[in-house]
Amino acid sequence: MTALFFFVFIAFSLGVTYVAARRTHSAAHFYTAGGRVTGLQNGLALAGDYMSAASFLGIAGLVALSGFDGLIYSIGFLVGWPVVMFLIAEPLRNLGKYTFADVVAFRLRQAPVRVAAAIGSLAVVSFYLIAQMVGAGNLIRLLFGLEYELAVMIVGAVMLAYVLFGGMMATTWVQIIKAVLLLSGAFLLAVMALSRFGFNPLALFRAAADQYGVAVLGPGRLVSNPFDAMSLGLALMLGTAGLPHILMRFYTVPDAKTARSSVSYATAFIGFFYLLTFILGFGAMVLVGQPAIRAIDAGGNMAAPLLAKAVGGDAFLGFISAVAFATILAVVAGLTLAGAATLSHDLWVNVVRHGDASELEQLRVARASTIVLGVLAIVLGIVFKGQNVAYMVGLAFAIAASANFPALLLSMFWRRFTTRAAQMSMLAGTASSLILIYLSPTIQIDILKNAAASFPLRNPGLVSIPLSFAVAIAVARLWPEPEAEARFAEVEHRVHAIPAPRS
Amino acid sequence: MMLFYFGFILLVAYDKPLLGSLVVPGLSLGILLGAFVIVAAWVLIWIYVRWANKHYDTAIETLRGEQ
Numbered sequence: 001m002t003a004l005f006f007f008v009f010i011a012f013s014l015g016v017t018y019v020a021a022r023r024t025h026s027a028a029h030f031y032t033a034g035g036r037v038t039g040l041q042n043g044l045a046l047a048g049d050y051m052s053a054a055s056f057l058g059i060a061g062l063v064a065l066s067g068f069d070g071l072i073y074s075i076g077f078l079v080g081w082p083v084v085m086f087l088i089a090e091p092l093r094n095l096g097k098y099t100f101a102d103v104v105a106f107r108l109r110q111a112p113v114r115v116a117a118a119i120g121s122l123a124v125v126s127f128y129l130i131a132q133m134v135g136a137g138n139l140i141r142l143l144f145g146l147e148y149e150l151a152v153m154i155v156g157a158v159m160l161a162y163v164l165f166g167g168m169m170a171t172t173w174v175q176i177i178k179a180v181l182l183l184s185g186a187f188l189l190a191v192m193a194l195s196r197f198g199f200n201p202l203a204l205f206r207a208a209a210d211q212y213g214v215a216v217l218g219p220g221r222l223v224s225n226p227f228d229a230m231s232l233g234l235a236l237m238l239g240t241a242g243l244p245h246i247l248m249r250f251y252t253v254p255d256a257k258t259a260r261s262s263v264s265y266a267t268a269f270i271g272f273f274y275l276l277t278f279i280l281g282f283g284a285m286v287l288v289g290q291p292a293i294r295a296i297d298a299g300g301n302m303a304a305p306l307l308a309k310a311v312g313g314d315a316f317l318g319f320i321s322a323v324a325f326a327t328i329l330a331v332v333a334g335l336t337l338a339g340a341a342t343l344s345h346d347l348w349v350n351v352v353r354h355g356d357a358s359e360l361e362q363l364r365v366a367r368a369s370t371i372v373l374g375v376l377a378i379v380l381g382i383v384f385k386g387q388n389v390a391y392m393v394g395l396a397f398a399i400a401a402s403a404n405f406p407a408l409l410l411s412m413f414w415r416r417f418t419t420r421a422a423q424m425s426m427l428a429g430t431a432s433s434l435i436l437i438y439l440s441p442t443i444q445i446d447i448l449k450n451a452a453a454s455f456p457l458r459n460p461g462l463v464s465i466p467l468s469f470a471v472a473i474a475v476a477r478l479w480p481e482p483e484a485e486a487r488f489a490e491v492e493h494r495v496h497a498i499p500a501p502r503s
Numbered sequence: 504m505m506l507f508y509f510g511f512i513l514l515v516a517y518d519k520p521l522l523g524s525l526v527v528p529g530l531s532l533g534i535l536l537g538a539f540v541i542v543a544a545w546v547l548i549w550i551y552v553r554w555a556n557k558h559y560d561t562a563i564e565t566l567r568g569e570q
Contacts, residue, residue, distance in 0.1 A: 068522075071537050072515060079508045082544050085551060206529030217531035218523020219515045226516030233512040257560065264552050271541045278534065496563055 003144070005322035009181075010158060013326075016173045020166035027362035030167035031098040031341050037172060037252040043265020046249050048175030050077075050240075050266070051182055051273055052128075052331040053135030056324055058390030059274075060307075061300025063281020064293050067208070067216030070281055073390060074274040076233055080240025081267040088241045089263050090256035091412045091495040098345045099338075100247040100404060104411045104426075106494075107487035108419040110355070114346040116426040120403030121244040121346075123430050124396050125339040125373075126380060128243075129332065131392035133381025136328040138301060143321050149382050156378035159332045163340070163370050168252060171333045178323075178330040183269060185323040186276045189304070192311040193283030201279060208282045212290070228457050232394060235461030239397025242404030245338035256497060283307050301389055336373045343369035394459055395437055402429035402464035406472055412495060415488040418481035421472045429468035436460035507543050511536055 024030055037045070055077060062070030096102035101117035133152050140151035162170045197203040208216055240246060250259045284293060284303040287310045296302045308320035344365040349357045357365070384392075407425050410417045436455050437443065444453035457463070514522055514536070522533030 068531065068533050068537075071534070072512075075508070075511065075537050075540050078541055078544055082547050082551075085548055202527065202529035204529075205531075205534065209529065214525065214531075215523065217525070217529075218533050219519040226513075229512050229516040230509075233508065237508060257556075260552060260555055264548050267544060267548050271545055275538060275541055278538070496566070 017166035017170040020169035024167040032251040033168040039258045039261030042262035044179045045175040046266035047269040048179035049334040054390045054393035060280045060304040064284040064303035065300040076236030085263045093259040116423040121342045124400045127396035152381040160374040178326040190279040231459040231462035235398035238401035242400035245334040339373040340369040398461045402433040406468040421476035425472035428471040433460045433464040
C-alpha cells in the first residue's frame with residue numbers, strides 16, 4: 001500500500017518534470033521558470049520549499065516527546081515571514097535576477113562580493129541538505145526496510161531527475177503538489193486525531209496533561225538557558241530572510257506586487273500548518289504514547305507517521321509516509337537548484353567569465369553544478385547518518401541569518417555600505433557561526449563526548465548575527481567606497497521599480 | 504512582530520511557571536500565546552498588504568507618471 005502511494009507520486013511528478021523539461025531552454029527558464037509564476041502558485045511553492053522534513057516529522061516528534069517546548073520551533077519558523085515581507089521580498093524582486101548575491105553585488109564590485117556570498121550560501125545549503133537527506137534515509141528505511149545508504153541514493157537520484165531536466169519549472173510544480181499534499185494530509189490527520197476527543201483541542205491537551213502531567217503544557221527543559229532560547233529565536237526569525245532557496249523563489253514572479261501576494265499566501269499556509277503541528281504533536285503523545293514513539297526512533301522523528309497508523313491504519317500510514325517523502329524530495333530539489341545557481345551564476349558566469357557567457361554555456365554549467373550538488377547531497381546524507389533533523393535545520397537558519405541576512409539588508413537600505421564591508425560581514429558571519437557550532441555543547445559534549453564545551457549556547461545566532469552586523473558597519477566606516485555610495489540612488493529607484501534619472 | 508515574538512521568547516526564558524499556568528483546564532497560557540503569535544503574524548501581513556495595495560502602489564504610480 002505504502003509502495004503504491006510512493007510510486008504514484010514519483011510517476012506523477014516525473015511526468016510533470018517531462019513536460020517542464022520541454023519548456024526549459026534558457027538559463028532564465030532553468031533558474032526562474034521564465035518569471036511567469038503567479039502569486040498563489042509561488043505562495044504554495046514557498047510553503048512547499050519551507051515546510052521541510054524538520055517541520056513535519058521533526059516538530060511533531062519534538063512536541064510528542066517534550067510537549068510545549070516543541071512549539072517554540074513551530075512559532076519561530078513562522079515569525080521569519082513578516083521579516084521577509086516587510087524588508088526583503090519586494091526590493092529583492094526588483095533588484096536581482098537569479099540569486100540574492102545579484103542584489104548584494106548590485107552597486108558593489110562583483111567578484112569579491114559574489115565569492116563571499118557563495119561561501120555563505122553553500123554552507124547554508126549543505127547544512128540544510130544534511131537534515132533533509134538524513135530524514136529521507138530514515139523514513140525509507142523504516143517503511144521498506146531498505147539500507148539507509150541505498151535510501152539516500154534513491155532520494156538523490158530522483159531529485160536530480162527533477163532539477164536537471166525540469167529546472168525551476170519542475171521544481172516549482174513538485175513543490176506545489178507537495179504543499180497541497182502536505183497541507184491536506186496534515187489537516188486530515190489532525191481531524192482524525194481530534195475526532196477521538198469530540199473535535200475539541202482542549203480535550204486533547206487535557207488528556208495529555210492527565211497522562212503525562214500538566215508540565216507538558218508549559219515550557220520545560222529543552223530551553224533551560226534563557227540565552228539559548230533567545231539565540232534560537234533570533235536565528236529562526238532572521239534566518240528565513242537569508243535562505244538562498246527561499247530568496248530565489250522571488251525571481252519566479254513577474255513583479256513586486258506578485259512577490260507581495262505570494263508572501264501573504266505562503267504565510268497563511270505555513271501558519272495554518274504550524275497550528276496543525278500543535279494537534280499532531282499532542283495527538284501522537286496521547287494516542288501513540290511516548291514509549292512507543294521512542295522505541296522506533298529516539299529523536300521522535302516518526303511520531304506523525306505513527307499517529308497516522310494509530311488513527312487510520314496501514315493505508316493512511318502509507319499516504320502520510322508518501323507525503324513526508326514528497327516533502328523531503330521537494331525541499332532537496334529547491335536547495336539543489338539554489339546551490340547550483342550559486343555555483344554557476346555567481347561563481348562561474350560572474351567571477352570566472354566576468355558576466356560574459358552564452359546562454360548555452362550558462363545552462364550547461366548550471367546542469368553540471370546540479371550534478372555536483374546532487375552527489376554532494378548523497379555523500380553528506382551518508383556521512384551525517386544519525387543526526388537530529390530539526391536541530392540541523394536550526395543551525396542552517398543560524399548560518400543564513402549571520403552570513404546572508406546582514407549583507408543583504410544593508411546593501412539595500414544603507415547608503416554607505418561597501419564592497420569590503422559586504423565581503424567581511426558575510427565571511428565573518430559564516431566563519432563565526434561555523435566555529436561556534438563546533439565549540440557548542442552539542443558537538444563538544446554530545447558528539448565528541450568531551451566534559452565541557454568552550455561556548456555555552458547550542459545555537460550561535462545570538463553572537464554571530466550581531467557580530468556580522470558590527471563587522472559590516474565598522475568596515476564600511478573605516479574604508480568608505482564613494483563609487484558604491486554614488487550608485488545608491490540607482491538602488492533606491494530600482495527598489496521601487498522607478499526608472500533611474502539620467503545622470 | 505519582533506516585539507510579540509521576543510516577548511514570547513523572553514517569557515519562555517524567564518517566567519516558565521507563568522506560561523505553564525492554566526487559563527482553563529487543558530489550555531495553558533503558553534499554548535494560547537503561541538497561537539496568538541501565529542495569528543498576529545497573519546494580521547500584520549494582512550494590514551501591510553492592504554496598505555501597500557492601496558497607498559504604496561498609487562504613490563509609486565504617481566512618481567512614475569511624473570518622470
